Amino acid sequence: MITATRNYLVFLRRCARIAFVGDWRYYAWMGVLTVICLLGLNAYAKQLVHGLVVTGMSDEVSWGVYIANFTFLVGVAAAAVMMVIPVYIYDNEELHDLVIFGELLAVAAIIMCLLFVTVDLGRPDRFWHLIPGIGQMNFPKSMLSWDVIVLNGYLLLNVHICGYLLYSRYQNRMPAKWFYIPFVFLAIIWAVSIHTVTAFLYVGLGGRPFWNASIVGPRFLASAFTAGPAIIILALQVIRSVTHYRITDKALLTLRAIVQVSMIINVFLLVCEVFKEFYSGTTHGASAKYLFVGLHGHHALVPWIWTAISFNLIAMVILSLPLSRSLKYLNVACVLSIVGIWIEKGMGLVIPGFIPTPLGAIVDYVPSINETLVCLGIWAFGLLCYTIFLRMSVPILQGRLAKSNEGQPEIQGDEPDTPDSLPSPAPH
Amino acid sequence: MPLPDNPPPPAPPPGGSLDRRSFLRSTAAFAGLSALAASLSPLRELSDYTSTEQFMQKYYKEMTPDDMKKVLQRITNEVEHQYGIRPHVRDLKPMDGVEFVYALNLTRCIGCRKCVHACVAENNQSRSPEIQYIRVLKMPHGSMDVEKGNHTYDDKEVPDKGFFYMPIQCQQCKNPPCVKVCPVNATWQEKDGITVIDYDWCIGCRYCEAACPYWARRFNFTKPSIPADRINPEMSYLGNRPRKQGVMEKCHFCIQRTRAGRYPACLEVCPVGARKFGNILDPNSEVSYILREKRVFIQLKEEMGTSPRFFYYFDK
Numbered sequence: 001m002i003t004a005t006r007n008y009l010v011f012l013r014r015c016a017r018i019a020f021v022g023d024w025r026y027y028a029w030m031g032v033l034t035v036i037c038l039l040g041l042n043a044y045a046k047q048l049v050h051g052l053v054v055t056g057m058s059d060e061v062s063w064g065v066y067i068a069n070f071t072f073l074v075g076v077a078a079a080a081v082m083m084v085i086p087v088y089i090y091d092n093e094e095l096h097d098l099v100i101f102g103e104l105l106a107v108a109a110i111i112m113c114l115l116f117v118t119v120d121l122g123r124p125d126r127f128w129h130l131i132p133g134i135g136q137m138n139f140p141k142s143m144l145s146w147d148v149i150v151l152n153g154y155l156l157l158n159v160h161i162c163g164y165l166l167y168s169r170y171q172n173r174m175p176a177k178w179f180y181i182p183f184v185f186l187a188i189i190w191a192v193s194i195h196t197v198t199a200f201l202y203v204g205l206g207g208r209p210f211w212n213a214s215i216v217g218p219r220f221l222a223s224a225f226t227a228g229p230a231i232i233i234l235a236l237q238v239i240r241s242v243t244h245y246r247i248t249d250k251a252l253l254t255l256r257a258i259v260q261v262s263m264i265i266n267v268f269l270l271v272c273e274v275f276k277e278f279y280s281g282t283t284h285g286a287s288a289k290y291l292f293v294g295l296h297g298h299h300a301l302v303p304w305i306w307t308a309i310s311f312n313l314i315a316m317v318i319l320s321l322p323l324s325r326s327l328k329y330l331n332v333a334c335v336l337s338i339v340g341i342w343i344e345k346g347m348g349l350v351i352p353g354f355i356p357t358p359l360g361a362i363v364d365y366v367p368s369i370n371e372t373l374v375c376l377g378i379w380a381f382g383l384l385c386y387t388i389f390l391r392m393s394v395p396i397l398q399g400r401l402a403k404s405n406e407g408q409p410e411i412q413g414d415e416p417d418t419p420d421s422l423p424s425p426a427p428h
Numbered sequence: 429m430p431l432p433d434n435p436p437p438p439a440p441p442p443g444g445s446l447d448r449r450s451f452l453r454s455t456a457a458f459a460g461l462s463a464l465a466a467s468l469s470p471l472r473e474l475s476d477y478t479s480t481e482q483f484m485q486k487y488y489k490e491m492t493p494d495d496m497k498k499v500l501q502r503i504t505n506e507v508e509h510q511y512g513i514r515p516h517v518r519d520l521k522p523m524d525g526v527e528f529v530y531a532l533n534l535t536r537c538i539g540c541r542k543c544v545h546a547c548v549a550e551n552n553q554s555r556s557p558e559i560q561y562i563r564v565l566k567m568p569h570g571s572m573d574v575e576k577g578n579h580t581y582d583d584k585e586v587p588d589k590g591f592f593y594m595p596i597q598c599q600q601c602k603n604p605p606c607v608k609v610c611p612v613n614a615t616w617q618e619k620d621g622i623t624v625i626d627y628d629w630c631i632g633c634r635y636c637e638a639a640c641p642y643w644a645r646r647f648n649f650t651k652p653s654i655p656a657d658r659i660n661p662e663m664s665y666l667g668n669r670p671r672k673q674g675v676m677e678k679c680h681f682c683i684q685r686t687r688a689g690r691y692p693a694c695l696e697v698c699p700v701g702a703r704k705f706g707n708i709l710d711p712n713s714e715v716s717y718i719l720r721e722k723r724v725f726i727q728l729k730e731e732m733g734t735s736p737r738f739f740y741y742f743d744k
Contacts, residue, residue: 145611
């Protein structure tokens with residue numbers, strides 16, 4: 001027992017150490033992220049002192065980019081499951097060794113989600129009121145209490161799966177199936193639930209006709225399964241270019257198929273929604289009108305949503321053509337999808353729900369600089385976390401950070417494992 | 429081990445290099461900590477954000493009478509410290525056999541907004557920025573569609589021909605969506621029909637504000653500011669005691685008055701008698717008479733299923 005604890009602590013210490021070691025590119029990247037994090041922290045400190053008045057929010061538009069980013073990132077977290085399903089259900093070989101990068105992305109995304117919810121609170125000092133037992137959790141009535149449970153549960157599930165698999169690899173042991181496979185399958189269902197619950201957060205509000213529509217849930221999932229794998233496609237290529245970890249094009253193209261189908265479904269659901277809002281011509285379409293064409297001279301969101309729609313359409317066309325088998329075009333399509341869906345989920349879903357207000361007032365919303373800095377800070381922190389996770393996990397998966405080489409000189413940069421295991425000559 | 433692409437510094441560093449490296453390392457650590465401290469420096473202004481007593485305070489429904497006594501004492505001291513006025517803070521409980529109902533005569537209302545300002549004065553709302561619980565809509569003849577209402581009318585004289593006026597405040601719903609969505613039970617419906625907020629329990633997530641179909645809830649986006657000479661010292665825990673930054677508030681039918689047998693401030697100030705308030709469980713009350721005898725009365729957005737305790741009616 002004592003040896004096991006000691007071994008685990010050594011493992012953690014070596015992981016922590018390697019997070020601070022890398023080449024100049026690594027230091028530059030981490031340095032930039034740290035600076036942005038601190039700027040965000042500074043902006044948040046100002047918000048704590050002066051209140052949410054430093055944001056662009058008001059009683060009319062009472063949620064803004066914080067909740068918008070939160071909603072988008074729940075989707076990114078949920079989308080990790082799109083790598084898990086091919087691997088664990090269809091035994092896809094190409095993705096097998098990559099699935100952990102998707103799960104680590106989910107962990108980073110959930111951390112960002114929790115931060116975005118926290119910065120949106122007026123009284124973060126009272127967060128303990130949410131904890132069952134010492135506080136008051138309005139479960140099962142409040143969808144927000146469901147969200148707290150599913151998000152934290154999903155975080156724990158993924159931390160367990162990733163942590164266990166990595167530690168097993170570190171010890172060069174086969175992971176015990178019973179100790180992670182059940183959790184993998186639970187995480188698949190859980191991933192769908194986090195995004196469904198987050199959609200229900202909006203759908204459950206009868207006083208907001210724009211959200212009170214059953215299509216919101218399916219649209220959330222479709223857009224998440226587009227943007228999430230798109231982010232993973234880009235992340236894998238970054239990993240491939242800065243480390244010597246072997247990632248095949250075939251793996252990327254498997255993910256392409258997922259992005260392709262999801263984007264087509266996503267666009268189809270958008271068409272369904274637009275038709276319903278506009279053809280019937282009821283007054284319940286006021287928010288949609290505000291969003292797509294402007295209402296009574298207010299057009300703040302119109303350029304945003306049309307940018308999003310054109311990005312999504314272009315991405316869909318590129319993804320549908322054989323053209324996108326070339327990584328260059330695939331990457332363009334991925335970037336367009338991510339940006340398009342970020343706008344559509346954020347400015348396109350959260351904000352118009354508040355405009356016009358239930359009493360018919362139209363008050364525009366523009367995020368303030370302070371609010372934007374807080375958002376950038378959280379994004380930088382999430383990227384920082386993901387980079388550290390990768391910095392730790394890649395050498396473990398390569399077998400360069402292992403129990404067997406404990407006590408030997410520690411690795412420094414991203415030196416290749418053994419020359420013959422490389423798919424191609426090292427870059428440079 | 430094969431030679432890496434970017435050769436790392438030689439493994440056993442000689443003495444001089446070690447010193448240099450540890451110097452660099454401590455410099456980096458120092459710079460990092462200074463940057464962290466600098467980024468957190470605005471927090472120095474974070475005075476009277478909360479106190480230990482308030483932070484540790486129990487949930488309203490779990491407090492013993494003794495706990496409540498201490499809390500009321502704390503609030504009294506805080507108000508006195510901040511405004512130099514010793515308030516009379518009580519925790520008034522709902523009365524047995526009472527369910528409050530509001531009725532508003534749309535034929536009489538002239539849109540003078542006296543109710544709006546009387547409410548602010550009575551309930552110790554922030555004056556800068558000013559928080560108002562009542563919103564009066566100037567509506568074109570013949571429509572109950574609030575989207576046609578004008579929120580910011582600024583006429584020299586009211587009423588304006590061709591319009592009617594509709595004041596909207598918390599409708600004290602029987603099925604309140606705001607209560608359902610609150611993740612921490614910081615808002616609930618009391619026995620006498622009033623939906624209240626425990627300002628010391630609210631976490632400020634604003635989910636209730638998104639859920640309310642009547643736009644009746646208000647958030648303290650910054651520290652409320654009230655001139656000391658405008659403080660209403662007659663206070664109640666669930667009612668008009670001063671709020672903190674970052675919590676929700678809304679109309680509570682002037683709980684500090686109505687639970688002590690008085691009328692709400694908005695009713696008392698109304699110059700045309702458009703506002704009626706009373707106990708619906710008492711068949712002889714004015715509101716019972718109105719709801720029994722008037723041929724038409726309206727619950728705003730009835731299709732929401734919220735079942736408001738606030739009724740609009742007409743004379744003719």
